[in-house]
Amino acid sequence: MTNPDVLVVGGGIGGLGAAYALARRGLAVRVLEQAAAFGEVGAGIQLAPNCTRILDDYGLLDEAAALGVLPHAMIMRDAVDGSELTRLDLRDLERRYGHPYLVIHRSDLHTMLLRACERAGVHLRTSQSVVAYANTAEGACVTLADGRREEARVVIAADGLHSVARGLLSDDRPVSSAYVAYRGTTPTASGRGAEVDLSEVVVYVGPRCHFVHYGLRGGGLLNQVAVFESPKARAGEEDWGTPDELDAAFERTCDFVREGLPHMWRDRWWRMYDREPLMTWVDGNIALLGDAAHPPLQYIAQGAIMAIEDGWVLGEHLARRLAHDGTVDWPAVLAAYQAVRPEHCRRVLTASRAWGDLWHLDGTSRRNRNALLRERAIDDYSFVDWLYGPTALEPSEEPPMFTPVPLASKADPLTATCGVRRS
Numbered sequence: 001m002t003n004p005d006v007l008v009v010g011g012g013i014g015g016l017g018a019a020y021a022l023a024r025r026g027l028a029v030r031v032l033e034q035a036a037a038f039g040e041v042g043a044g045i046q047l048a049p050n051c052t053r054i055l056d057d058y059g060l061l062d063e064a065a066a067l068g069v070l071p072h073a074m075i076m077r078d079a080v081d082g083s084e085l086t087r088l089d090l091r092d093l094e095r096r097y098g099h100p101y102l103v104i105h106r107s108d109l110h111t112m113l114l115r116a117c118e119r120a121g122v123h124l125r126t127s128q129s130v131v132a133y134a135n136t137a138e139g140a141c142v143t144l145a146d147g148r149r150e151e152a153r154v155v156i157a158a159d160g161l162h163s164v165a166r167g168l169l170s171d172d173r174p175v176s177s178a179y180v181a182y183r184g185t186t187p188t189a190s191g192r193g194a195e196v197d198l199s200e201v202v203v204y205v206g207p208r209c210h211f212v213h214y215g216l217r218g219g220g221l222l223n224q225v226a227v228f229e230s231p232k233a234r235a236g237e238e239d240w241g242t243p244d245e246l247d248a249a250f251e252r253t254c255d256f257v258r259e260g261l262p263h264m265w266r267d268r269w270w271r272m273y274d275r276e277p278l279m280t281w282v283d284g285n286i287a288l289l290g291d292a293a294h295p296p297l298q299y300i301a302q303g304a305i306m307a308i309e310d311g312w313v314l315g316e317h318l319a320r321r322l323a324h325d326g327t328v329d330w331p332a333v334l335a336a337y338q339a340v341r342p343e344h345c346r347r348v349l350t351a352s353r354a355w356g357d358l359w360h361l362d363g364t365s366r367r368n369r370n371a372l373l374r375e376r377a378i379d380d381y382s383f384v385d386w387l388y389g390p391t392a393l394e395p396s397e398e399p400p401m402f403t404p405v406p407l408a409s410k411a412d413p414l415t416a417t418c419g420v421r422r423s
């Protein structure tokens with residue numbers, strides 16, 4: 001194969017989404033993945049309407065819905081007493097945004113994107129570890145660990161949290177939140193899995209911890225996630241987030257949450273990092289995408305979605321600047337991408353941190369938060385409109401964010417703010 005039009009480094013959800021978005025427009029795209037096989041580690045992932053809208057545009061929504069679950073409600077509960085704080089009616093939400101809220105196994109989403117890439121003719125290569133990037137007179141090139149070089153008109157770096165390419169634009173480092181996630185799936189035929197209502201996505205928010213559950217694979221699997229702040233991380237110890245800390249972190253939570261802990265995988269856990277927002281993602285003919293550009297804390301469940309949106313935005317601007325003879329005005333495509341995506345993702349990154357702070361409150365602040373959340377009207381979408389509407393292609397299309405409500409409005413002198421409006 002001669003040089004492709006585009007090299008995509010990283011075959012995660014972001015890289016494959018971008019490869020498909022560009023290949024379906026007729027470009028020759030090659031994906032370079034460092035692992036020996038394409039795959040995703042982990043369990044469930046939530047896809048809000050700003051993502052299912054794109055899957056629909058790709059012709060993949062029916063397949064995704066068949067692989068996943070379309071829940072009816074998203075409910076937030078207090079992890080200590082188990083009481084309901086607020087909810088979203090996901091059928092009403094689908095009517096509002098035109099597309100559903102979907103939960104799906106990561107590996108099913110990833111495999112679906114991989115198959116779409118294969119159908120679109122993407123050249124998929126594994127065991128390709130990229131160690132350096134450079135712009136050239138004709139485009140850009142990457143150097144692989146074995147010393148070989150690959151060239152293309154444009155390189156998209158979708159190489160994740162520890163991105164090598166990000167070093168072209170910033171010397172920042174991943175920021176540890178000192179929080180860690182445990183995950184686990186369990187069959188729903190009997191036991192714990194059979195006790196849980198799979199038509200609901202539920203998050204229990206508690207002091208320095210939270211617990212999430214929802215169904216996967218047409219309801220055949222229950223997905224559970226337990227997240228907590230590690231005291232050992234806060235003390236600066238290397239060995240943090242271990243299973244003994246998991247059990248201690250949830251001691252104060254209600255029976256339902258504690259009974260979920262034995263169902264977590266205990267041989268692996270995910271330490272939670274993000275990075276400070278980066279406002280320049282393009283260096284010549286090299287562009288960052290996905291977690292390489294904007295790794296978030298996962299609290300508003302938008303990390304993979306932002307990555308898929310990035311690819312879709314690139315593909316849409318490509319389509320606008322693709323001449324009949326196949327030439328592409330790449331400087332204009334990359335400039336349009338740069339103009340719209342960093343600001344949106346900056347908002348998601350900062351809102352994710354604030355949302356996590358809100359979830360993990362204790363004492364009077366927790367009680368004030370609960371009072372505010374209980375006051376929210378069920379049809380008040382003001383705090384998700386900025387996320388779930390159509391993905392902006394131009395800066396002028398980016399919707400305004402919600403107005404934060406000070407917790408102090410509930411007679412607490414705390415200065416922290418709450419990510420909900422009072423109804």
Ligand SMILES: Cc1cc2nc3c(=O)[nH]c(=O)nc-3n(C[C@H](O)[C@H](O)[C@H](O)COP(=O)(O)OP(=O)(O)OC[C@H]3O[C@@H](n4cnc5c(N)ncnc54)[C@H](O)[C@@H]3O)c2cc1C
Pocket residue numbers: 009010011012013014015032033034035044045046047128129130131158159160161163164181225270289290291292295296298301302303304305306307
């Ligand atoms: C607990 C948890 C829950 C989450 N829940 C959600 C959710 O519900 N919804 C949501 O949208 N997001 C969620 N996220 C976030 C989401 O998982 C990530 O944002 C998303 O997977 C990032 O995809 P990516 O392709 O950009 O990066 P990655 O998944 O990190 O993929 C990067 C790829 O690049 C490859 N690579 C790395 N370096 C090189 C190299 N030098 N050469 C070649 N290849 C390389 C890697 O092997 C990997 O395959 C969650 C995250 C966590 C931790």
